[in-house]
Amino acid sequence: MSEQTETSFSASLRESRMVIERLLQYKGIPSGRRPSVTDAGLYSASMGLSGFERLLEMLDRLPENIAVTSELSETPDGLSFDAGDKHAWLVAEEITDLLVDNYKRQAPARINVVNVTCPAELQVVKSLIQKHGLGADVKYAGDVVVIALTEADEPVQSELLRICHERIPVDRDLWFALFHKSNEALAPxxxxxxxxxxxxxxxxxxxxxxxxxxxxxxxxxxxxxxxxxxxxxxxxxxx
Amino acid sequence: MHLERSESGLGALDQLDECGLRSASILMKPERLAAIQPSRISASRAFVEQMIKERWSITRTRFRINANGEGEALYHIVCGGWEFSFPIYSFKPTTAGRTFRIIGTAWDMMGALVEGRISDADFETTRQEMPKLYRGRATPGTLAWFRANRSARVFDDCLTSLSGGLQPDAEMLWDAGYTMRNTGLDGNGTFGTKTFVAFEKDHPLRWSLSAQMLAAYMMRVFATDILNHLAREIGGSNAVPLDPEMSRYLGVGNGSALGLMFFVNNRPKLVNKWLLIREKTIAQAKMLDLSENCAPLDRLIGLVDRTITYRMEDTTPYGRYPPSSDIAAELATMRGELERLRKQVASGANPSRTPLVGFCKSIEGRYGAHAIETLMSLLIDLVPDYADAQVKTLVVDEEITGAPEMSVGHLRDIIHSQYGWALGMDLSSDASRRFIWYKSRNAEEPRRGPRADIDEAYELGLDLPRLVVALDAKLAEEDPTISVARFLLRHPDSRFIVSRIQSLDGLNYHSPHANIMSEDFIPAHITKLLNSGIHGLDKTVDAMDRVIRGVLFQGAPLPEEIACGTASADWANPPRTGKK
Structure with missing residues (x-):
């Protein structure tokens, strides 16, 4: 059972997704992309990346180049992915999909990602890919993010389940500021x-x-x- | 042939897929979903069955409320190795800010359902936090927060009678059905409450909706307790407590509107699972071997008789749905057919070992949907152990997971085999896109308004048929052998609908076959499915095609009957014993 006091406040899975998704709607992110981008934001918060603290900053950057189509090419040892300077949250699920697709087709499940905004946020692929029963390793080599699929030797608790049980720690004042900001997505x-x-x-x-x-x-x-x-x-x- | 049943209560039908069950093309039409009646697998009834079987104990440990209704109460609930607390904060009724919509700002009581024995500190914290609602925070182990209002006229009439030493008018109580009405019940992470999927494997409230049902049942307990308490406060030694027979009459009022459409959109796997276990349980009952044992038919006829009486005595003025007298008349005709079937079976004149299969097939089209679904609900009572075991399987993970390796051609096949209902719809006329669904910033009240009046940026409704049709058109232009992962690189805005279709592949009962944006769509149909079929509300009255009001737990056993093992399992559809 999770504990929360005035000094250790935490947000539930449902609340976290709701606030992030509403903020995405407020920012005009197309409805078809919102659930996957919401989960990228969710894991960013739970994994201690930009988190709730920099959520509004991330949301401001999301619309940049959103209409650019990601470019994919095959390489001898996997895939090369040009994100077209889009934000990492917009392409994290695309990359996850490609790794799983290659893995299921017994092709090399490794991808080199270039031209991505906020590349550190691609760490969320580690959590996104867990729903497929798989894992991922994310490394940085200069301007290239190298992501490789991994198979867990034994079952590990998914990040999603961890959030269900432990929730996501967040400053109380920040949380309610985000919550009320997210209400802008609702009709007056x-x-x-x-x-x-x-x-x-x-x-x-x-x-x-x-x-x-x-x-x-x-x-x-x-x-x-x-x-x-x-x-x-x-x-x-x-x- | 009797189907083998394991010790867990699950049987041979659990090995079948949904193909042997009723077709989604019949069942998933909104008007048919609206006809589904309460049954043993409705959440409220299944929950009462669980309390009876496990002999739950409910004890009032604190009751400090003055004659104005101001104060606090605390209940302690024990079931197996689990304990729960039910703190209540009671207020003097006020008219200012009072409405049964969630935009209200004043309630007669607020309370919480909390795991374990609540500490004094958490009792006080909950008192401070709960009135803040969305600004508040539940204490650890809280499963739900709720608010309720008295039904002022009925409550006051009862109070006047009891404080003066008289029992209230039984006719008035039977018609009203409740003295307290739920005005908001939130859990599953809202306000920081515990996430349902995090419930332990042996948690008694693990199956879907059971935590909400315990909270609603406790509202009923408190409603009677505060009535008796205030009667004593006002009438002193002249006061009498409410007769237990009348207490049993009273349930908890509940009203729902457009929010349940969002629930159906967001919980497709739960909707599918609930409809599936209902269909499986009905099928299990139909397949009972009656060749050497007519007892199930006798039981069914007895249940039909009880329901006919209940319907004949129900004078509730329904709007869009058939009056109870019409349903009673249809059931009476159906009963005659059942009686003839019983005679045939008893005399050996019916060659079938499972004659209910043919009987149920024969009534389709000859009777109204509400009468047919009433019989289907009664069939469930023929296989009670199977039904109870099925309810315990209602632990549903709603996560949507796509299959990126699937080919575009395969995805298109799924659409054409499982979404034919959407592909043939009128989606281009103005009438077909008249409404949008949205939530108000005030209390997040769900609303549905003309597209011309509301900015589409606020749209929250799931426009499923249009999403499916648009996706199909995009898929048609692609190489059918490429993977969905590759397709979504070029069509990133299709990600949600692709994942939803893939995640629900093979589930027949997940989404109503409807265009909810159309001016022809009746939102009350879906609200009625939830309130009547899934939650188990009786006397579900519709208003303005979007609101459904009804009563939970009318006739249900009282806590003392549950604890001492004298509760009747056949409590639903109670007769109107106070009839003049």
């Missing part, structure tokens, strides 16, 4: 949008005119007509 609340769920019927200008609900009499209808809603829990010590 408006009187009109309150009509988009629930059983209360509002007019276009937000006036309550009825409800299809027996509990109507128990409700504070003024909530639905306010210009700005108080967010639950934002008033500390409310009760």
């Amino acid at each position: 609340d408006t009187k009109a949008s309150r009509m988009h769920t629930g059983t209360v019927i509002l007019t276009e200008d937000g006036k309550v005119v009825g409800a299809n609900d027996d509990e109507f009499l128990d409700m504070d209808l003024s909530i639905l007509e306010k210009d700005i809603l108080e967010e639950p829990g934002m008033e500390e010590g409310k009760h």
Whole structure:
């Protein structure tokens, strides 16, 4: 059982993924790429790479060259991969895929990566590849990142499972700053949008005119007509 | 032939794939999913069965609440070698900020489900942290935080009666079904709660939704306790406690809306697994050998009778779904057919050893979906041990893992064999793309609005058929022998849908066959599947095609009955004993 106190705060798997993915959405990263980039960010945090501390900096760099297609060529001892100056999180899963593909085809499962932004972040491939039951070795040789697939001699606990059990340590204030920043990915609340769920019927200008609900009499209808809603829990010590 | 059943309760059907079960083309249509009725494998009912079998003990160890309803309570739960605490913080009801939507800011009670015996320090920390919600932090070992409100009119009527020495009006209680309503139940990592997949292998709440069900059951326990307590506070020696018969009437209210569509999108393996174990259990029941033993048929007819009575006595005004009187009438006709079948079997006139197979096939198309699915749910009670064992297998890893070595041609074959429903849809008309799904910044309330009103940057809905169709078009232009890994280099935006399709390959029941962006799509159908079928809510009333309200645990045994072993296993669909 993980412990957390005021001085040792930690984020769960679900929270970490949610915050990172929402921040990616806020930054305009296409939805089809978000889950894999989210996990790259997740492992960056859990493995002690740029982590939550530099998450916003990483997110600012992600859109750079995002439209550039990675270039792949075969070499006698494996693959050569030109990332086109894209961020490591954008290509980490591509590299993982290629290693697994070659391994399954009994081709050399080794890849030389060039022109990648934030190359130190490619360490996340070690964790990403674990879902395939495999491992990876990541080394740096000048401007080239050399990544080779490894087979574990015995089962090791995956980084993902470790996060489930131990969570990811993070500064409490930083965490809540990221959490609230991630809310920017959600739609602003408006009187009109309150009509988009629930059983209360509002007019276009937000006036309550009825409800299809027996509990109507128990409700504070003024909530639905306010210009700005108080967010639950934002008033500390409310009760 | 009786199917062999192992000591674990799993049987021969566990060796079969889904091909022998009902077709996804029937089952996965939203209107059919909405017809699925509560059964022994619904989470609430399965959880009560577990408590009964294991004789769980629930003890109130603290109850310091004044006549205004302000104070605290603590319960201690023991099951096998495990203990849980259930701290509750009770407040004076206020109208300001009160709504049953999650945008509410005032609740009559808040509480937590915590592993082990909660320390005084953690009890106080939880009291401070919980009202902050998304700014708060659960203490270690916390499995869930929840909030609930009284149903003011029913609660107050009961209180007036009990404090004056009288029992409440039984008709009113039967109609209402509850005095406390769940307004939010969060776990699985939210607010720092424990991640479900990290639960120990022998954890009694390891199977999906069981932790939430324990929390909901405890809301019911507290609802009765605070009612009796306040009656004594107000009425003194004149007060009487709620009659146990009436306590059993009362469940916990629950309302859900669009959030459950996100749940279905995000938990496809759980949805598939739950529907699969339901189909397997139904198949197991249909294949019972009745050639020398009519007892299962007698049992089934008895269950149908009980359900007919329940439906005839249920005057709940449903919206889109059939009134209970219609379902009762269909079940009565079906019962006649079952009685004839029983006579044939008893006299040896029916040549089949497994006549329920043919019977179930024969009712498809002749009865409404809600009546048919009612019978399917009742069949599950014919194989209780098998059903209970299946529920324990609901430990689901939702991680999505692709297969990068798969060829483009193979991926395309999967699409054409498993997503035919999507390939034939209208996805181009304005009506087919009228809505987007999003969450409000306020309390993350899920909403669905016209595309014209909401910036598409906020879209959170899974547009599955369009993603599949678009992917198929891209795949068609590629060399079918290249690997998916190579394909995704050129089409990185397709990564999510490729991985999802590969990860769910071979699972028949993972996604509703629907375009959820269309103006024709009824969100309530999916909410009803979750609330009625999977969670086990009864009397699920729909409103505005998007909200489903109902009641959990109506008729369920009380804690003292569970602890002393006198709880009835046949508690669902209780008769209206207080009828005038």
